[in-house]
Amino acid sequence: MTKRFAGAFEEVNNAFGDIYQKLFGGGTARLQLANPEDLLETGIDIIVQPPGKKLQNLALLSGGERALTVIALLFALLSFKPSPFCVLDEIEASLDETNVERFSQLLKLFAEKTQFIVISHRQGTMEVSDALYGVTMEEAGVSKIVSVRLTEEGKQEFRSA
Amino acid sequence: MTKRFAGAFEEVNNAFGDIYQKLFGGGTARLQLANPEDLLETGIDIIVQPPGKKLQNLALLSGGERALTVIALLFALLSFKPSPFCVLDEIEASLDETNVERFSQLLKLFAEKTQFIVISHRQGTMEVSDALYGVTMEEAGVSKIVSVRLTEEGKQEFRSA
Amino acid sequence: LYLKSVEIQGFKSFADKTKLEFGPGITAVVGPNGSGKSNISDCIRWVLGEQSAKTLRGTKMEDVIFAGSPHRKPLSMAEVSLTLDNSSGILNIPYQEVTVSRRVFRSGEAEYLINKIPCRLKDVQDLFNDTGLGKGSFAIIGQGKVEEILNSKPEERRALIEEAA
Amino acid sequence: LYLKSVEIQGFKSFADKTKLEFGPGITAVVGPNGSGKSNISDCIRWVLGEQSAKTLRGTKMEDVIFAGSPHRKPLSMAEVSLTLDNSSGILNIPYQEVTVSRRVFRSGEAEYLINKIPCRLKDVQDLFNDTGLGKGSFAIIGQGKVEEILNSKPEERRALIEEAA
Numbered sequence: 209m210t211k212r213f214a215g216a217f218e219e220v221n222n223a224f225g226d227i228y229q230k231l232f233g234g235g236t237a238r239l240q241l242a243n244p245e246d247l248l249e250t251g252i253d254i255i256v257q258p259p260g261k262k263l264q265n266l267a268l269l270s271g272g273e274r275a276l277t278v279i280a281l282l283f284a285l286l287s288f289k290p291s292p293f294c295v296l297d298e299i300e301a302s303l304d305e306t307n308v309e310r311f312s313q314l315l316k317l318f319a320e321k322t323q324f325i326v327i328s329h330r331q332g333t334m335e336v337s338d339a340l341y342g343v344t345m346e347e348a349g350v351s352k353i354v355s356v357r358l359t360e361e362g363k364q365e366f367r368s369a
Numbered sequence: 370m371t372k373r374f375a376g377a378f379e380e381v382n383n384a385f386g387d388i389y390q391k392l393f394g395g396g397t398a399r400l401q402l403a404n405p406e407d408l409l410e411t412g413i414d415i416i417v418q419p420p421g422k423k424l425q426n427l428a429l430l431s432g433g434e435r436a437l438t439v440i441a442l443l444f445a446l447l448s449f450k451p452s453p454f455c456v457l458d459e460i461e462a463s464l465d466e467t468n469v470e471r472f473s474q475l476l477k478l479f480a481e482k483t484q485f486i487v488i489s490h491r492q493g494t495m496e497v498s499d500a501l502y503g504v505t506m507e508e509a510g511v512s513k514i515v516s517v518r519l520t521e522e523g524k525q526e527f528r529s530a
Numbered sequence: 531l532y533l534k535s536v537e538i539q540g541f542k543s544f545a546d547k548t549k550l551e552f553g554p555g556i557t558a559v560v561g562p563n564g565s566g567k568s569n570i571s572d573c574i575r576w577v578l579g580e581q582s583a584k585t586l587r588g589t590k591m592e593d594v595i596f597a598g599s600p601h602r603k604p605l606s607m608a609e610v611s612l613t614l615d616n617s618s619g620i621l622n623i624p625y626q627e628v629t630v631s632r633r634v635f636r637s638g639e640a641e642y643l644i645n646k647i648p649c650r651l652k653d654v655q656d657l658f659n660d661t662g663l664g665k666g667s668f669a670i671i672g673q674g675k676v677e678e679i680l681n682s683k684p685e686e687r688r689a690l691i692e693e694a695a
Numbered sequence: 696l697y698l699k700s701v702e703i704q705g706f707k708s709f710a711d712k713t714k715l716e717f718g719p720g721i722t723a724v725v726g727p728n729g730s731g732k733s734n735i736s737d738c739i740r741w742v743l744g745e746q747s748a749k750t751l752r753g754t755k756m757e758d759v760i761f762a763g764s765p766h767r768k769p770l771s772m773a774e775v776s777l778t779l780d781n782s783s784g785i786l787n788i789p790y791q792e793v794t795v796s797r798r799v800f801r802s803g804e805a806e807y808l809i810n811k812i813p814c815r816l817k818d819v820q821d822l823f824n825d826t827g828l829g830k831g832s833f834a835i836i837g838q839g840k841v842e843e844i845l846n847s848k849p850e851e852r853r854a855l856i857e858e859a860a
């Protein structure tokens with residue numbers, strides 16, 4: 209029971225540190241057991257150091273840095289326990305353009321083994337997609353789906369729809 | 370004591386309904402006392418109906434609709450208790466382009482009486498600003514300020530910095 | 531295991547019959563605020579066996595049935611069908627293609643079907659157990675999930691790993 | 696009452712002396728994730744008299760002092776000065792222009808000044824009372840505020856109005 213938890217923790221932790229570096233272009237991150245002696249109940253802390261910055265409590269980091277850290281954790285969990293498909297609902301909302309770019313590259317990498325359905329407003333994410341569905345509400349209160357071809361203008365237009 | 374609360378509630382509620390309609394281009398919204406008999410302790414519920422939709426619990430609305438509703442409430446509170454200046458930190462992150470446009474028009478209206486300092490990644494918000502400061506970290510871990518002139522390209526470039 | 535399509539009728543804002551087909555790789559879903567994107571994510575969660583109305587943003591399960599609009603009456607039933615390619619045999623039932631359907635009625639009655647054969651909710655949940663689509667999987671990352679994890683206590687984060695293990 | 700400028704030195708990522716000047720209307724602050732935008736908002740909150748380290752994202756007040764970087768040592772003090780145009784006389788002290796400064800040292804010691812005259816925190820808080828910049832005002836809407844209000848209980852929303860009234 210705790211052996212299984214310890215094994216899972218180890219594996220997720222390694223993936224987390226790895227994916228964090230891909231997303232941040234450097235830096236370090238790891239999970240830490242709050243009470244290593246109490247494997248049955250211990251909570252888990254997140255210790256990170258973005259590139260060029262000091263080791264800090266997650267709380268002092270910026271909105272975007274915090275979101276990117278959690279995205280790394282979610283993908284680490286996904287690599288430990290893969291799903292055949294995965295739905296992501298606007299998880300990159302607080303990221304700036306550079307970080308959306310890095311996120312979309314990570315997505316492409318994971319998409320080799322997993323189908324992704326990504327709800328997004330961000331251009332960078334749309335640019336790595338293989339297919340695009342547009343959701344509209346022409347008739348008030350009723351959703352309708354439109355399949356959209358991925359031309360440059362098409363993506364721009366839909367973003368501002 | 371409760372007289373003052375009741376008066377404040379009334380005023381904020383009227384402003385809320387009004388600003389909500391400006392931001393949503395229609396629909397209705399009001400605050401409701403959970404326990405009207407208990408003015409000393411009652412909580413406050415938010416009841417909204419976006420244009421073309423049914424009256425619904427705030428929980429069932431979309432991420433963007435919920436954010437826009439709270440933005441209306443914050444501006445209603447601001448109109449009741451004005452500040453000489455107001456700092457807004459990325460409050461329009463979940464809004465689509467159309468809603469950012471409406472938000473920026475509301476901001477311009479309120480900016481006639483209040484100085485605003487708006488931290489934002491959104492083009493629509495930058496377009497209504499009178500001045501722009503760029504924050505960068507050329508040297509790792511050290512913030513530096515750049516004053517940016519508001520040309521079309523300048524804004525595009527900074528967004529993707 | 532491979533997602534082929536999702537068919538929606540009467541679920542939340544999807545009053546009309548809607549079919550989404552999925553290929554390999556990344557499918558982006560875009561559109562304005564309130565258009566119905568997260569509702570699609572709710573559909574998938576629901577047909578996989580989600581039992582918490584709160585996770586679906588409602589207070590009771592019947593909240594997922596189309597509640598009406600200015601021009602349309604409320605509907606009496608919501609139905610979602612999810613079709614998977616099972617050539618890998620990961621789902622341990624002898625079909626190449628598996629369609630799981632779920633219905634709910636205003637009365638609160640529910641129906642579940644696997645390849646058109648009526649079954650119980652438990653059968654659906656058992657089907658997806660250990661496939662990366664069951665409870666404790668990360669198949670659906672909802673719109674508030676990142677925020678939720680950031681605000682969570684160390685003990686709650688432990689649960690993420692525990693449920694995965 | 697009119698904000699003229701904010702001067703920052705040693706506060707969080709602002710290791711070097713930095714001055715921001717403000718005109719009427721809307722000033723936008725832009726830049727990449729982690730560059731320091733919200734830190735500017737923290738500066739203003741702090742110099743107005745914020746006493747909760749948690750609201751400033753730290754655990755103790757000394758967390759706001761520049762903690763160092765790969766090329767720089769930590770600093771021993773943080774200082775922020777806020778300058779306001781008081782020609783309207785809203786701040787009830789006889790100055791056209793009012794500069795409020797706040798300093799904190801590694802030892803935890805703090806200093807407060809109004810137009811270079813040392814004073815106590817209480818004097819700063821009293822100065823801003825009933826000006827729309829004091830406690831319970833909406834002068835600063837932080838990066839998590841919208842989310843916080845959405846997740847709040849009815850009783851917590853009441854507090855918003857109560858504090859404003």
Ligand SMILES: Nc1ncnc2c1ncn2[C@@H]1O[C@H](COP(=O)(O)OP(=O)(O)OP(=O)(O)O)[C@@H](O)[C@H]1O
Pocket residue numbers: 343349419422423425429430431432433434463541542543561562563564565566567568569570593594595596597598673
């Ligand atoms: N049972 C229902 N019947 C009809 N409409 C519903 C029902 N439940 C929810 N809705 C509507 O669906 C809309 C929400 O859709 P959804 O959350 O999918 O939006 P979204 O496209 O994700 O938007 P955002 O970009 O803001 O997150 C709301 O306007 C809500 O009123």
Ligand SMILES: Nc1ncnc2c1ncn2[C@@H]1O[C@H](COP(=O)(O)OP(=O)(O)OP(=O)(O)O)[C@@H](O)[C@H]1O
Pocket residue numbers: 258261262264268269270271272273504510706707708726727728729730731732733734735758759760761762763838
């Ligand atoms: N005492 C300190 N000394 C040095 N750096 C600090 C200190 N406190 C916080 N920081 C750094 O400041 C950065 C956060 O800045 P801030 O929150 O202002 O970013 P931001 O520009 O708002 O980003 P975002 O767009 O992601 O919200 C973090 O990287 C953090 O490490």
Ligand SMILES: [Mg+2]
Pocket residue numbers: 431432433567568569673
């Ligand atoms: Mg959504």
Ligand SMILES: [Mg+2]
Pocket residue numbers: 270271272458732733734838
């Ligand atoms: Mg920020």
